[in-house]
Amino acid sequence: MKIRLAAYLQSDSIVDGEGIRTVIWTQGCPHHCLGCHNPETQDFKGGALVEIEEVKKLIDELVGQDGITFSGGDPFFQPGPCSILAEYIKSQGMNVWCYTGWTYEELINISKDKKEVMDFLKQIDVLVDGRFVLEKKSYNCIFRGSTNQRIIDVPKSLKKKKVVLVDKYIHQEKLETRKRPEGLFI
Numbered sequence: 001m002k003i004r005l006a007a008y009l010q011s012d013s014i015v016d017g018e019g020i021r022t023v024i025w026t027q028g029c030p031h032h033c034l035g036c037h038n039p040e041t042q043d044f045k046g047g048a049l050v051e052i053e054e055v056k057k058l059i060d061e062l063v064g065q066d067g068i069t070f071s072g073g074d075p076f077f078q079p080g081p082c083s084i085l086a087e088y089i090k091s092q093g094m095n096v097w098c099y100t101g102w103t104y105e106e107l108i109n110i111s112k113d114k115k116e117v118m119d120f121l122k123q124i125d126v127l128v129d130g131r132f133v134l135e136k137k138s139y140n141c142i143f144r145g146s147t148n149q150r151i152i153d154v155p156k157s158l159k160k161k162k163v164v165l166v167d168k169y170i171h172q173e174k175l176e177t178r179k180r181p182e183g184l185f186i
Contacts, residue, residue, distance in 0.1 A: 002049040003081035004028060006041040006073055009058050011065060017097035017126065017143060019066030024055070024085065026072035031101035035134035037145060041073035052081055056088050067095035067125075076100050076107060079116040086123030095125040104129045104152055104163050126166060127152040142169045 006025040013021045025038070027047030040046065059068070068089045075082045075098055086096045098120075100107070104127060111118035121127075128144050128151055136146035143151060156164040 001052045001081055001084065003052060003055060003078055003085070004044075004047050005050050005055075006038070006047040009055070009062075011062060013069065015143070016069040016071060016099075017067060017128075020064060021097070022059075022062055022065050022068045024068060024070050024075075024082075026070060026075045026078055026082065028077045029072060029074040029101060030077070031074060031131050033101065033132040033134070035137065036132060038072065044077075047073075052084055055085055059085075059089060059092060065094060067097060069097040069099070070124075071099045074099075074101050076102055076110075076117060076120065079114065079120040083116055083120035083123055086120060090123060096123055097126045097128070098124045099128045101131040102129060104150070104154075104157060121154060122158065124154045127154050 004027040006027040009022050009024055011022040013023050016023050025041060025047075027041055028044035029036075029042045030044075032042060036042070068086075070082055070086070082098075086098075089096055102110070107117055107121060107129075111121065128149055130146075130149040133146045133148050136148050138145075138147050141147060141149070150163065151166045151169045153164045153166050
């Protein structure tokens with residue numbers, strides 16, 4: 001099986017989820033969000049087809065990574081290969097984050113007709129969902145670009161059958177968006 005990647009794995013990221021991470025950049029996204037951070041990953045014919053086994057070998061060579069993040073493009077347009085890789089990543093003791101333009105609720109609905117979407121969701125620890133909305137862009141958001149996007153604990157959400165947010169990021173954002181007192185900082 002092959003996966004279409006926008007680039008080879010990028011290790012040592014500190015902005016694509018918690019800890020030190022490697023990013024798997026998938027190719028292909030129909031959302032075309034205005035102000036997209038990665039517009040070069042939108043073309044479904046761009047990037048390169050890579051064997052899943054080759055990606056697994058690259059994962060095996062990683063050192064000092066806390067987890068792997070699927071980004072792109074939208075990984076949910078390749079749920080089969082992404083699910084296989086996510087399962088492998090978890091077997092290697094790393095956690096899995098994923099960015100998608102779909103909302104969690106949309107993915108649950110899509111999964112009713114596409115089993116591989118649910119297979120992929122079940123392998124994800126944290127999902128950052130929703131399209132990037134330029135009018136809601138904020139530099140105070142942690143691990144996301146616009147305030148409509150959510151950081152979701154997927155295992156808890158699947159168990160409770162409703163969205164469960166990762167509370168520590170919400171609390172942290174509230175602390176960081178407070179106005180600083182004048183004169184205390186240079």
